[in-house]
Structure formats: structure tokens, C-alpha cells
Amino acid sequence: MADPKKEPKQLQVLESERQLLCTRFSPDGTHLIAGGMDAQVHRWHRAEVAPEKEGDEKKIEWQPLPNLAGHHAWVGAMGFHPKAKHIFTGDSWGQLRCTDYEGQKLKVHWSQKTAHDGWLRQIAVSKKHLATVGRDGAVRLWSHAGKRIAEWKGAEEIFAVTFQPDGQRVVFGDAKGVVRVWNFTTKIIEREFTLNEFYKLARIQDVCGLTRLVFLEDGKTLLAVGCAPTDGGTMQGIPTLDWLDYATGKSTQRYQFGVENDAFITDVAWHPKGYLLCATSGVTGRGTTFFIRPGEKEPFYSSTKIANIHALALHPDHQHFTLTSTSRGSNGNGRRLDKEGNYSGNTSPVHVFELPA
Template structure:
């Protein structure tokens, strides 16, 4: 159930399943390794699973003491760095026959929510519930810098493609830009549309759950949940806000045409600038595809079950998604052969 993608032929409206594999526990996050041979996904049994997408073989990576929602690869593709709700960063050899943690670093006080590696392979960034962003040497795990300033749980980090700047987004949709050379905060961007304090339940809901730069770095997309009317029932709607990055201004707010009660869990840009979001909630899982200049999606693809995360394959054609029914699903946006 695996077809050969052709990079030139990407048409989101042609999306179709090309593989699915069942695990024994609900799956959480997923990322393709740089070679594109494996999809790594995390599970509610605290493991990471390495799926060979050619033959469907799964190999466990056991080492965290809690759920894992943060995965990043050294750009060389040699190593995976995972961040867990146990506060630890673990280093793994991507292609090891029987992967064992190579290194464990107590990184954050509380959950690690996201990790990212710089394109030049010189820095690793992590963020978490201790309201901190931390920089690490990805080769040996030594600390490089601590970026303080957020006043809430930090949900996400992303390196600017120029390698000189980093952005981080928190629970209340505050996006901070950091100068990597000095560790100074350069500016903030307002994605507070992705947050609400529910006065009835007296709780905050929101967060920058997905974050991505466009290929030319002119746009920054932040995805999450908005228009929440009942935080504890999850009555809110998926939303992505994009910024004109250099100007620091809001470029577009993207929402779904249908009333999909749920949240955007990740965002990615396709090579042609199409923005993709993975949404999950009451109405199941959806891939939403937007043109950069349109508020509403040009295509809404319903997945069989709610979606917790997705990633774009290095070929730019395939997607992988994780689901509550223990399934890892592989999709192709190339026309069926």
C-alpha cells in the first residue's frame, strides 16, 4: 500500500491514503527523519516508535518516563532528539538496530513541549512549561543559552531559516523573536487570537500548537484553537494566523469553512506556498489547505479519525499523521497512479 511519489505532482485535492499501521496505544506526535525512510511517532505508552514507511516495520525507542510530544532531527539525519513531559531531552541514533538513549539531559522543569534544530546543525532549541526557551549544542547536549521572557508555558519553537533568529510561541499566543548571537529578545508578535481565558471555568486555553516558516521565510504561521466558548468541552475552532515576518504584522487569519470544533495541532508550508494544517476535535481529523491570501481553505480533507499531529515528508508530497485509534497514517498528495 505504498506508491512512489513524484515531487512535481502535488495536488492537495488528490490526497489519498498510501499506508496505515496500527500500534497498541494512541499515538501523539510524528516527524519524518531527514532521509524520509522513517516516520517517528510517539505514543501514550511513553515510547517513540520508528516506522519504516517502506515495509511498515516498527522499532521502539524506550527511555522517556512520560509522554513525548517533541521530536527534532540533527540536519545530518544521524540523530533524533526527543523532548518528553518528563522534562528530559534524549538523544537517539536514528538508524540503530536497537535504539537506546545515547544521552539524557534534564532540560526543563516540567513538560518539554517542543524542540527544533537549526538548519546548520549548530543549535538545538527546546521550550516547556517552565516558561523558558533553552539552546543546546546538538552534538553533545551541553547548554548554550537560556532565553527568559515568556510568562506562560512555551508551546513551540522554530528557527528562522537564516540561522540567526529563533521564534517561540506560548500559551497566550505571545510570539517572541530572539537574536541567537546575543540571546536578546528582538520583538514580539501577537498571536493572542489563539488564546482565551475562560471565565466560567477559570482556566486558560490556547497555545501556539503549530509553527512554521514559509520556504522563503517571508511568512510565519502559528496554529491553534480560537473562538472558544467552552474550554473544558473543547468548543473552539481551528485557526492559523500568519505574519508578514519582516514587517512583523498580521498577514492573514485562516479559518475553516465548516464549523469544525477542534484545534490545529501542526502547520506546514508546501513548496508552492500552500499552507497545510492538521486539525483534530469533535468533528474528527482534517487536513485544511489554504492559499496564502485566502481566509477560507480551498480544500478540506476529512481523515478517518481525529488527528493529533502530522508532518510533511522531505519529498514534499507525502504526509504522515497520528491518531487516537492507535493508527499512523501515510498520505500522498500526488495523483493516484
């Protein structure tokens, strides 16, 4: 988008006291929820603010609400109940919780403190179930009431999970780029295929590049998201999107963005106008937001104004989105101190944007 009038317009920046890992809007669009490295679930609600001048339209602002406590580690996974105003959250110690997200006095509906042995990586939600995956190599199916229904266990860490659009299968990808289709009713792996570009053995290090699996075209296409690793250690790789024919597991289109320092596509969202919103995080202090249509060779919009983007969330109105990033004055090396000589840690500003009409 060379025309500034057609670029996303930044409306607001939401501040946090610590870094945030994941961010999503509630299905009804009234709340913005984020999982933090402070073991908190952060909340904002949509509010109408009186115009500054008479005759102007009312302004929409996202205003903070009290955080949700109860986790004891990084909150990096979340999903919403399809009907009730409940949120499912998971942390890096393996706890899975279900709580209210609306109001002041919030009820904890249930908690599974050892849903996984270690890091609970992702949560996927269907009309009847939720699926969780973790560092322990397990895929677990739960009822919305927190009852474990089925389990599959493998040898590798699992990084990405989603449901088929009909909710009858769980599809997940592991650290070595192997994607499996699990029929949880029969407890059988029906198919598997390997995405070689999303894995690299760097000396003695297994390097995983897969971050997301997303169904498109009513389930005909499975989109694999992440990077093609080029080196371990300080992670490097080429941001990669791979469109797969779900019936065969074969790639129909692949797009790679930037250079190896650009590393991961951390998050994506599908816009009903027929394009993907994508966010990247690379080294050192690199990050790009880009929009691309399937079948096109280059993005029609790209910006590097916001670096190290952890999460991208598209509002249900499809007119607004957020980017959750790392502050430019990063304290990652621990050397930058405040006036009192204290290490204050890093934060994650949440940037709120409006898409062009």
C-alpha cells in the same frame, strides 16, 4: 477536490499499541518516527516489497522496527539532527534525549533528564543548535552534543518554537499568544508582538490556542497556527491560520476554518507547490484534513474521513504524507471493556497517503 482522481490515495494504515502524539519522516525519507503516550519512540522503515503479479511495479511499505525506550512519560516533541542519523526527543517529564534512529542496536548519544521542569512542549533544530520550550516558561538553547548554551525564562508556559531560517534567532510563542524574537548570542529579546486571537480568559481559565510557528517565504512570513479559543473546560475554538509579516508582526492574512467544535489545527506542512497541508482535532470525534493556498478564501481540498488528528507529516519526496489520528472506537471515557473485562486503552493509527500527481 470534487474529482476522486485528484484526492489523496490511502496506501497503508500503520497500527500502534498506544496513542501517538507526534510523527515525522527522517530527512532522508527512509524512516518514520513517532512519539507515544507509552513513553516509547516508535519506528518504521521504508521497504520495497515484491509485486504480487509479474510485471507489476514494486510496492513500497512502511514496516515496523523495535521501539526506543528510555523516556518515562509522554513523548510529544521531536527533531532530527541535520546531518547525522540522530533524533532528539522530549517528554512530559522534561527529559531530552539524543539517539540513533536507524538500525537494530541503537546508541544513546546523550540524555538530559531535567532539561525542563515538567512538560517539554516542542523542539526546534537548526544547523548548529536545538531549542526547547516547556511548561516551566523556559526557552533553552543546546548544542547538538547536548550542552546547554543559553536560556531565557518567562512567567508563562511556552507552546511553540522555531528558528529563523538563518539560525541566528529563536522565535517562540507563549500561552497568552505573545511571540518573542530572542537573540541568543546577546541574550536579548529584540522584539515581541501579541496574537490576541490565540488566547482567551474563560472565567478563571487561561486558554491557549497557539500550536505552531512556521517560517515561510525564506523568513519574510511567520505563520501562526492553532485556534481562536471560544471556551475553556472542554476546549472549543475556531481553527486558525495567521500569516504575519515577520518584520512588523502585523497580520497580512487570516484564515479560520469550520466552527468552534473543530478546535485546533494541530499540525501543518508547507508543500513546495505553494500550499499548506493542515490537520485538525476537535470535540467530540471531529477532525479535518484540508489543503489551502495563501491568499485563497477556501481550501481546495477538505476531508473529514479521519478524526482527531494528532500529527501530519510530509515526506521529503513531497508526494506522500501521514496522518496520525485517534481510533474511531475511542476508549477515552474508560467504560469500554474487552471480552475479559479489561480496559485496553486507545490507539493511534497512522494513515499513509499519496498525493495526486
